[in-house]
Amino acid sequence: xxxxxxxxxAGQGTRMNSAVPKVMHELAGKPLLEHVYLRxxxxxxxxxxxxxxxxxxxxxxxxxxxxxxxxxxxxxxxTAHAVQQASPHIPDDHVVLILYGDVPLIRSETLNQLISxxxxxxxxLLTVHLEDPTGYGRILRxxxxxxxxxxxxxxxxxxxxxxxxxxxxxxxxxxxxxNCLRKIDNNNAQGEYYLTDVIELAVQDGKRVITSQPEDTxxxxxxxxxxxxxxxxxxxxxxxxxxxxxxxxxxxxxxRIDIRGELDVGVxxxxxxxxxxxxxxxxGKNVSIGAGCIIxxxxxxxxxxxRPYTIMEQTRIQHKVEVGPFARLRPGTSLEDNSKVGxxxxxxxxxLGAGSKANHLTYLGDAEIGEKVNIGAGTITCNYDxxxxxxxIIKDGAFIGSDTQLIAPVTVGENSTIGAxxxxxxxxxxxxxxxxxxxxxxxKGWKRPQKR
Numbered sequence: 361x362x363x364x365x366x367x368x369x370a371g372q373g374t375r376m377n378s379a380v381p382k383v384m385h386e387l388a389g390k391p392l393l394e395h396v397y398l399r400x401x402x403x404x405x406x407x408x409x410x411x412x413x414x415x416x417x418x419x420x421x422x423x424x425x426x427x428x429x430x431x432x433x434x435x436x437x438x439t440a441h442a443v444q445q446a447s448p449h450i451p452d453d454h455v456v457l458i459l460y461g462d463v464p465l466i467r468s469e470t471l472n473q474l475i476s477x478x479x480x481x482x483x484x485l486l487t488v489h490l491e492d493p494t495g496y497g498r499i500l501r502x503x504x505x506x507x508x509x510x511x512x513x514x515x516x517x518x519x520x521x522x523x524x525x526x527x528x529x530x531x532x533x534x535x536x537x538x539n540c541l542r543k544i545d546n547n548n549a550q551g552e553y554y555l556t557d558v559i560e561l562a563v564q565d566g567k568r569v570i571t572s573q574p575e576d577t578x579x580x581x582x583x584x585x586x587x588x589x590x591x592x593x594x595x596x597x598x599x600x601x602x603x604x605x606x607x608x609x610x611x612x613x614x615x616r617i618d619i620r621g622e623l624d625v626g627v628x629x630x631x632x633x634x635x636x637x638x639x640x641x642x643x644g645k646n647v648s649i650g651a652g653c654i655i656x657x658x659x660x661x662x663x664x665x666x667r668p669y670t671i672m673e674q675t676r677i678q679h680k681v682e683v684g685p686f687a688r689l690r691p692g693t694s695l696e697d698n699s700k701v702g703x704x705x706x707x708x709x710x711x712l713g714a715g716s717k718a719n720h721l722t723y724l725g726d727a728e729i730g731e732k733v734n735i736g737a738g739t740i741t742c743n744y745d746x747x748x749x750x751x752x753i754i755k756d757g758a759f760i761g762s763d764t765q766l767i768a769p770v771t772v773g774e775n776s777t778i779g780a781x782x783x784x785x786x787x788x789x790x791x792x793x794x795x796x797x798x799x800x801x802x803x804k805g806w807k808r809p810q811k812r
Contacts, residue, residue, distance in 0.1 A: 363475065364454045364534060365400040366446045369393055369461030370413030370433040375585040381418050383461035385589055388596045389620025389638060392583060393419070395464035397426055402468045403475070406454065409446035410461070438552030439528070444541045452535030458555065460528055462583045465592060465599075470574045475531050477570040483532035483562050487571045488580055489523050496525035497556050499571070506569035509556035513549040526556060527580040536562075604631075609643075612651075626662065650685065658689075667703075678714075696731075710741075713756065726768065727752040736762035736780060743768045755790070 373382025383393035390398075393410070400408045408428040412419050413436055420430065431446045443458060450456055455478050457471065470486070477484040485506065487499050498519050500508040509526045510519050540558045548554060559569055574580055583589045594615070600623070601614035608627035611617055616633040623637045626645035635649055639657035643649070647660055650668035660666065660677040667684030674691035677683065682700040692709030695701060699712045702719035710727040718724060718735035726743040728751065729735075739760050741752040750768035754760065758772045761780030766772065771787045772794075778784060779795025788794035 361475075361478075362406045362451070362454045363403060363457060364450045365403070365405045365408045365457045365459060366443055366450075367393070367396050367400065367408065367410045367428075367459045367461050368439065368442050369419065370411050370436055370442055371462065372413070372436075373462070373584070376589075377586075382583065384418060384422055385583070385586075386620075387464050387583075387589065387593055388600065391422060392464045393423065393461040394426075396459050396461055396466075397423070397428070399466060399468060399471065400457075400459065403457070403471055405457075407450070409449065411442045411445050438546065438550070439555035440541055440544045440553035440557065443537070443555055444553075447534065447538050447541060450534040452533070452538070454534045455531055456534045456537050458528065458530045460582060463527075463529075463580060464583070465581065465596060466529070466574065466579045470572070470579055471529075473572050474529065477572065478531050478533065480533065481566075482568045482570050483530065483536070483558070484570050484572065485559065486527045486529035486574065486580065487524050488527055488573055488577050490525055490577065491523065493520075493523050493525045498522040499524040499526060505563075506559060506571060507563050508560040511548065511550070511554065511556065527574075528555070529580065530555065530558070532558070532562075536567075621657075632668070644679075653684075724752075726750065727754065729754045730756035730758070730774070732757050734759045736760050736764060738763040739766070740764070741766045741768060761795075 369383045371382060376382050376385065384391045387395060409431050410428050411431045411433050413433045416432060433442050433445050447456065455475060457475060474484045474486050495512050497509045497511045498515055499506055499522065500510055540561045543561055544553050544557045546553050562569060578595045581592060583592060597617060597619060598614055600619045601611050601617055604625050605611055609625040609629045612632045617631065618636045621639040623641050625643045628645055629643055629647040631649045632651040634652045636654045641655050642659045644660060644662035646663050648665045650666055652669045653666055654671045656673040658672050658675040661679045663680040664677050665682045670684035670687045672689035675689040675693040677695050679697045681695045684703065686703045687701050688706045690708035693707045694711045696712060696714040698715045700717035700719065701707060704720055705718050705722045708725040710724045710729065712729045713731040713733060715731050716729055716733040721737045722735055722739045723741065725741050726749050727741050733754050742765055743749050743752065752766050752768045753771040755772060755774040757775035759777045761778050763781045764778050765783045767785045770784055772778060773788050773790035775791045776788045777793045778788060779793060782796045784794065
């Protein structure tokens, strides 16, 4: 069986009150449309067609990496009209699956079950039972078999009492779909071409409508406004958190975590509350992540301790490293085994060697720091001259006294010592003490300026 997927993404989403197309609003760090696209790939679709309308130029820009056929729906004349823009391009012997760009949580298992029901004599429809079915098309049955779908505005009082509703997700053979689309008219309260009319036509042609249901109704919930988007965000975050915990890691409170990308966590690691993970983040075994950390596109090896309110981006943390609290690790940072970066330390494009430490109040930028180096409080690598960045090299075993400025480009030698309060403008020799201070003196009678 060859599968083609049509994703309907042409709606304006006016209730979002946004200049951004509805399907480009993000859920767990990805656009709604991307979730549906990735699900189509998981199903092994031969080809994917996205029907777009409002804000199409933005879709192409944001989703340029998608391997899809983009199909324009100039006028929004209903779901059948939208499908008809793409279906003629699909071979008759393919199975067509209709999905929606604003329904991001549907599972592959649910869709595979649906697709498996399609034969030459059957079409497959995903339905769901709702306590409050208001706004949804109702499933009409006779003798237990589906005979039609009636939309809310066209339903009578008895039909509106039906709780089994149409999700819009449908699978059938492409050749038959095109036959049906040619027969659909817009003789209804909305004056639109309804895809749901395919069901009644199929029944008239003697085909059987096979229905299946998702495990949870959240799989088929769509996003029409920001309130619904926030609701689905928390459902998705709960799912992601549960998957991590089932693999052997602990999360202090699954309701207070945000995973906006891909997060892999090793066994016996712990994540405290209010942490945010963006992009691709990998955390090893026995790692502790403190409260309020923001971690972006980084890797953290086994045994590391990341204390509260640390921010790191494009950083590599090796084994048993300690970071924070209140540290900032910027892109290009690499902390080697057993090194330590303490509170109010900022590191950028710097390698800190094994066993080295910068415990507090320090800026290390564009530096290569060896093993077992001690960086005193208040140390700054002055890496920018106003036009160019320059590198600071600190060799193994060096001791940098507090409140030191290292004016790059400069090299501090192996096992050398820099006296506290120094400004180092030339290379410091190996195994020697280097310092720059004026003689202390007292100016008698000097007075501070005072306000008049």
